[in-house]
Amino acid sequence: MRQAAMMPLTAFVVAGLSLSAGICQASQEYENNVELLQRKLTLQKFKPHVLLFVADDVGWAGLGAHRTAENSAEAQGKAETQTPVLDNLIRDGVLLERHYAASNSVPSRCSLISGRLPRDFPVAPRGMSNPATYWNPEDNVSGFYGIPRNMTGIGSKLKQAGYATHYVGKWAAGHATPEQTPFGRGFDSFLGFVGNENDYWTKQSDLEEFIADPCLYKFQDFSFYNATYRGGVADTIAAELGCEERVKGKSFDKDGCHEEDPNDCLPESCYEESMLLEYAARLIQNHDSSKPLFLTYASHEVHLPLEITTSALKREEQADAQKERKLPWTKARRVMAASLAFMDSAMGRLIDTLKARSMFEDTLVIFISDNGASLQLTAGGNNYPLKSGKFSEWEGGVRTNAFISGGFIPARHRGSSFHGVIHIADWYATLCSLAGVSHVDDVSAKANELLRLQGRPLLGEVEGRPQLQNIFSGINGRLDVLHLSANAVLKWPYKLVTGQQGDSFWPGPVFPNCSSDGPDGAFVDVYTHMIPIDPPDRNMLEDCGNGCLFDVEVDPSERRDLSSNEAYAAVLSSLQKELKSLNSKTFAADIGESHLEACLQAFQLGGFVGPFVDVGDFYTAQVPGVEELETYRQELMDLHKNLTDPDFVNRTAEALKERVLSQRSTMGSECLEEGRLDY
Ligand SMILES: *[C@@H]1O[C@H](CO)[C@@H](O)[C@H](O)[C@H]1NC(C)=O
Ligand SMILES: *[C@@H]1O[C@H](CO)[C@@H](O)[C@H](O)[C@H]1NC(C)=O
Ligand SMILES: *[C@@H]1O[C@H](CO)[C@@H](O)[C@H](O)[C@H]1NC(C)=O
Ligand SMILES: *[C@@H]1O[C@H](CO)[C@@H](O)[C@H](O)[C@H]1NC(C)=O
Ligand SMILES: *[C@@H]1O[C@H](CO)[C@@H](O)[C@H](O)[C@H]1NC(C)=O
Numbered sequence: 001m002r003q004a005a006m007m008p009l010t011a012f013v014v015a016g017l018s019l020s021a022g023i024c025q026a027s028q029e030y031e032n033n034v035e036l037l038q039r040k041l042t043l044q045k046f047k048p049h050v051l052l053f054v055a056d057d058v059g060w061a062g063l064g065a066h067r068t069a070e071n072s073a074e075a076q077g078k079a080e081t082q083t084p085v086l087d088n089l090i091r092d093g094v095l096l097e098r099h100y101a102a103s104n105s106v107p108s109r110c111s112l113i114s115g116r117l118p119r120d121f122p123v124a125p126r127g128m129s130n131p132a133t134y135w136n137p138e139d140n141v142s143g144f145y146g147i148p149r150n151m152t153g154i155g156s157k158l159k160q161a162g163y164a165t166h167y168v169g170k171w172a173a174g175h176a177t178p179e180q181t182p183f184g185r186g187f188d189s190f191l192g193f194v195g196n197e198n199d200y201w202t203k204q205s206d207l208e209e210f211i212a213d214p215c216l217y218k219f220q221d222f223s224f225y226n227a228t229y230r231g232g233v234a235d236t237i238a239a240e241l242g243c244e245e246r247v248k249g250k251s252f253d254k255d256g257c258h259e260e261d262p263n264d265c266l267p268e269s270c271y272e273e274s275m276l277l278e279y280a281a282r283l284i285q286n287h288d289s290s291k292p293l294f295l296t297y298a299s300h301e302v303h304l305p306l307e308i309t310t311s312a313l314k315r316e317e318q319a320d321a322q323k324e325r326k327l328p329w330t331k332a333r334r335v336m337a338a339s340l341a342f343m344d345s346a347m348g349r350l351i352d353t354l355k356a357r358s359m360f361e362d363t364l365v366i367f368i369s370d371n372g373a374s375l376q377l378t379a380g381g382n383n384y385p386l387k388s389g390k391f392s393e394w395e396g397g398v399r400t401n402a403f404i405s406g407g408f409i410p411a412r413h414r415g416s417s418f419h420g421v422i423h424i425a426d427w428y429a430t431l432c433s434l435a436g437v438s439h440v441d442d443v444s445a446k447a448n449e450l451l452r453l454q455g456r457p458l459l460g461e462v463e464g465r466p467q468l469q470n471i472f473s474g475i476n477g478r479l480d481v482l483h484l485s486a487n488a489v490l491k492w493p494y495k496l497v498t499g500q501q502g503d504s505f506w507p508g509p510v511f512p513n514c515s516s517d518g519p520d521g522a523f524v525d526v527y528t529h530m531i532p533i534d535p536p537d538r539n540m541l542e543d544c545g546n547g548c549l550f551d552v553e554v555d556p557s558e559r560r561d562l563s564s565n566e567a568y569a570a571v572l573s574s575l576q577k578e579l580k581s582l583n584s585k586t587f588a589a590d591i592g593e594s595h596l597e598a599c600l601q602a603f604q605l606g607g608f609v610g611p612f613v614d615v616g617d618f619y620t621a622q623v624p625g626v627e628e629l630e631t632y633r634q635e636l637m638d639l640h641k642n643l644t645d646p647d648f649v650n651r652t653a654e655a656l657k658e659r660v661l662s663q664r665s666t667m668g669s670e671c672l673e674e675g676r677l678d679y
């Protein structure tokens with residue numbers, strides 16, 4: 001075990017006096033200062049291992065610790081939320097009760113990796129659901145989806161501080177150039193998917209049901225990068241990770257069985273989360289413990305598609321036999337319960353592996369969710385008792401589960417909760433300060449020198465704040481206005497929400513249930529033409545216009561809008577002004593248009609999605625022959641020509657729509673009869 005190097009007592013006292021100007025201050029305050037300083041000095045010398053666990057779409061009600069059992073419905077909801085490992089970690093850690101993020105994945109994850117607020121990232125033009133192939137060659141700094149190219153990622157910062165750095169799981173922070181991949185953001189190795197979601201079995205996009213795209217959905221989104229290999233997860237690499245069956249080019253049901261033969265199923269070792277977990281556990285097992293470890297484990301659970309292993313579902317079934325169930329399952333809710341339990345056991349395996357290597361005592365565990373749960377009936381998520389969910393600015397969308405734990409947490413803080421505001425961007429500066437490096441980004445500052453000369457918009461600075469001291473001292477480090485998004489600000493304890501918000505309702509403790517009637521406002525995307533397939537009222541829209549106002553401290557469920565209350569007129573107008581002024585400073589980069597290069601590159605890489613601009617010698621994998629590539633290019637060109645034909649677009653849209661509507665019942669919104677537990 002590595003020991004913290006302590007400063008000699010004399011040096012420490014002298015430093016303490018020079019910092020706290022008056023020795024005649026109240027002794028309590030003096031003691032706090034000394035304690036703070038001691039901690040600071042200790043922190044500078046001692047670099048704990050960091051396990052950053054990023055959960056995907058895990059709603060407020062998806063954490064056992066946030067469940068109560070005051071009536072039978074709540075008790076059922078609690079029983080369906082089995083997160084014993086997380087609950088134990090919380091018991092030994094600090095529950096972060098005011099952790100805010102963006103209301104959806106990409107801006108949240110960009111914020112986490114770059115320390116900027118979510119508003120600093122290029123947004124996709126309206127009506128575009130798949131911007132990963134987009135690029136604006138006129139702007140090679142910001143003309144991409146995700147984090148602009150010229151920014152320093154958190155991996156680079158911790159690497160600079162001497163950490164071994166690894167990223168496992170979902171990236172979703174941009175990948176057009178090598179600089180924008182986890183590798184380019186300073187992670188020594190990466191196993192995972194660069195996009196937003198993929199199928200847990202095929203590792204291809206699962207969105208082909210909703211989106212017609214010229215190329216992307218032909219390919220697997222599953223990559224492995226290290227110092228000597230950068231390319232797709234080829235069969236040999238998959239086999240090393242325990243998945244010895246060929247997956248590529250085959251179709252599977254949601255339970256990993258072949259579509260033609262339901263008895264011919266993939267081994268569970270080929271389930272994506274199993275492979276991610278296997279790799280992460282090996283990283284810990286093989287870690288050189290003289291170095292601090294920074295492992296980001298960005299779980300796929302519990303994001304769509306609703307796919308889980310048979311054994312995880314069986315465990316749910318067995319647990320079910322012992323429960324008194326008042327409300328029957330919906331398919332989606334039951335897969336959600338199994339997925340939460342799977343995620344919990346994934347954390348359990350990582351913790352056990354850290355303990356087996358005697359690393360846990362020196363580890364800071366950080367658990368966060370990227371945003372709230374989606375409340376679409378087919379997603380199975382729940383944010384009870386918060387309002388709404390993913391893609392909305394209501395608390396159910398932006399206030400997320402978070403805690404810190406691990407041996408690094410001082411004994412006297414264990415089992416506590418912290419109510420100061422933390423933003424997902426804050427982890428960047430928090431980890432920099434923990435590792436003893438500056439959080440200032442020299443790379444973006446350098447790019448700005450040039451951009452300034454060119455009269456172009458500048459890259460934002462790191463706005464995340466170090467929060468560990470605040471957490472340990474009970475200080476709210478974000479009392480000033482926090483720009484949550486273009487539609488919302490928080491100035492503790494007041495929150496302003498503007499504009500139209502979808503899914504505006506309060507899910508109950510058992511949601512979705514058989515009486516839930518929406519939301520299910522789905523759309524299909526035909527080559528970037530967004531076509532809604534449900535009437536607008538299925539989206540449960542609420543219009544806040546210029547502003548709804550809530551005191552989220554006393555009214556966390558946002559049930560009492562204060563905007564028309566005279567007593568709050570000044571608060572309302574000041575927050576409206578703040579939002580307007582903050583919005584006027586955001587810059588929206590032009591991310592150009594879809595580039596054929598993205599598809600050709602994936603083809604050349606043997607069918608794996610990855611960077612496609614300035615790739616140089618990034619890839620180490622094999623490329624197929626020139627002739628095949630030319631044939632494929634012709635095919636793409638044909639398709640592009642077809643897209644100029646409105647009839648073709650219409651026919652494609654109609655076909656997609658029909659498929660989505662016909663699959664809706666099998667995707668989980670209908671009720672399962674009592675005792676019927678098939679998948
Ligand atoms: C951006 O990069 C591409 C590829 O390297 C290059 O062809 C293009 O000229 C660059 N654009 C500018 C404005 O420099
Ligand atoms: C990188 O990964 C490949 C494939 O698993 C492996 O053979 C190689 O040893 C790894 N390189 C390093 C430096 O770890
Ligand atoms: C942005 O980063 C790229 C890749 O590292 C580099 O080639 C380019 O010069 C940088 N641009 C600016 C404006 O610093
Ligand atoms: C069932 O869902 C509806 C919303 O669709 C919700 O109002 C109700 O409270 C839920 N029932 C329970 C017991 O949670
Ligand atoms: C283009 O449209 C034609 C006519 O509908 C169709 O036969 C062909 O398969 C389409 N090509 C592609 C690549 O979709």
Ligand SMILES: *[C@@H]1O[C@H](CO)[C@@H](O)[C@H](O)[C@H]1NC(C)=O
Binds near residue numbers: 531650651653654657
């Ligand atoms: C296709 O065209 C028909 C006839 O113009 C129209 O009614 C229908 O809404 C279109 N379908 C879609 C999905 O746009």
